[in-house]
Amino acid sequence: MPYGVSMATTATAYLTGFGAYLPGDPVDNDGIVARLGGTDNVTKRIREMILDANGIRQRHYALDESGEPTELNEQLAVKALQSALDDRGIDASRARMLATATTMGDVLVPGFASMVHARLGGGPMQTLSATGVCASSLAALDAAVSKIRLGDHPVALVVGSELPSRSLRQRRFEGFRAGMDSHFLRWMLSDGAGAVVVEFQPHPTKPSLRVDWVRQVSLAHENDVCMRSGMDGPEAAVGHTWQDVGIAEAEARGMFVLRQDVSMLDDLAEAGIQQFQQLVDIGLIDVKHLDHVICHYSTNAFRDVAFDALRRRVPTLDTDRWFSNLETRGNTGSASIFIALEEAWSSGRFQPGETVLLAVPESGRFSFAFAHLTVVAPSTPQGAPE
């Protein structure tokens, strides 16, 4: 009985390489219209109001100056992965698993991870396409971390990648009355990808981030749909999804537009804070030993809500220990947390022994994901084989 030993021992998962890719030059608020359109006065007013509220000053689009696509989502993913592999100093052939997160791949079929793997190359590997919205990032991370901890794979890759810009262009907003629910996201979302390398050994010569735990929870059982596309209203109904009514009709009814019920967002923030509190209550988060927080949020309005709520619970949390690059990198959905982690990591703000909390609320239908990391110094004498 090879498995008959009573106490199972797992390995530890470490993040050993970090990468991000943001397509093209940064686009400031004045550069948006050239790419996404929306020149009429009403749209202009709404745009300015939303940009003012979300606080995003710069973002990236995989669109040229006339709004034509320059890259595929899978290309963004591969570039972020390549940058993470370069950071780690290994080749894709070392990876045995790829877990991808995206809200929408480039194509309906096959899965995003298959397309990314094909473009990335390397050898045979396990793939997982996590879908959903922002929190699919940590769902993908969780899967990779779990397989590393089981000892099934020595090296896994995780990428969050988004290219929403092509569906935010004017042509998608014509022929129906676009409400606030679609404008809100149109002027908030942008493109990018972030990736990490996960291994069962720390980086041999540089610091790594040990993954202490990952938790994801859905509260969809008690919440309505908040963010949607492909449906006619907030409730999915038989015969009324984009797949049922015909493509032209679906488009005419605005079903392909990404929408968010902004009236639910206060509840989302509150639920997220409660989830954080529960992790404190069960001891997974020790507020006395929480050094850094990287929180994904869609707009600066929620930065203040989240920061204040955490500050009440974590007295030592000051703005130096709170990281976000929303204002300069935009809201890139499932890519955001990895893009922020990469920037925070390479800024050198984390010291060995310090802890980092990643927090990703997802409005889709209320899900929340958290990951707790600890900075570890390079391992001596043990190390991964080069």
Added chain:
Amino acid sequence: MTSDTLFDRLADVWIELDEHLERVPVLSRLADGTVTLEDYRRLLFNLRQQVVDGSLWISRAGSNFDIEHFELRTAAIRHAEEEHRDYLMLERDYVAIGGSLEELRAGRKNLGSEALSGYMFHYADRPNPTGLLGAMYIIEGLGAKRAAEWAARFQEVLGLADNQVHFMRYHHEADGEHTGNMNGILTSGIIDDADADEIVRCAQVVARLYALQLEELDN
């Protein structure tokens, strides 16, 4: 010397081997906690090249026991069957820590493994190779008494999951059973004094060559 029982004589061989193993570089690094993942990878790589031969020499020995040694033939055939997939476990461990299966399978035996394997095949070719019980005593003893310890220590020092040390963990259990079976044979009365001398001599040679295999990693 011959006044000692066979068990006492084998125990002396074991003690000497145990002392020798403490001086084997990879095992002393394991003991003092300075062993590296690369050490573990090399150890698996080197062991694999000899482990693939294990069931071969055991079954060859089985085919050389005549009807007078039917019990030993039975034991050898059964043992060979139990062992002949073991190397696959080792290969999975090797891949699980990041090694390449192609490289592992293309590997060659080190100097110690060549000597050990060559000796075993040579001995197994003899008519009624009863002395091989001494080889079993050493090899199965290492599995039963030391492998789990090594596995646990590698796990502790390197942070390995169970899925990365199957081979060593499994041998603790399987070889414990095998040594139990062998003790039954050694005390069953079918071993005469000449056999006992052969068994002890074979144990001495195998103990030395096994240690050599661990000392000559990659050579």
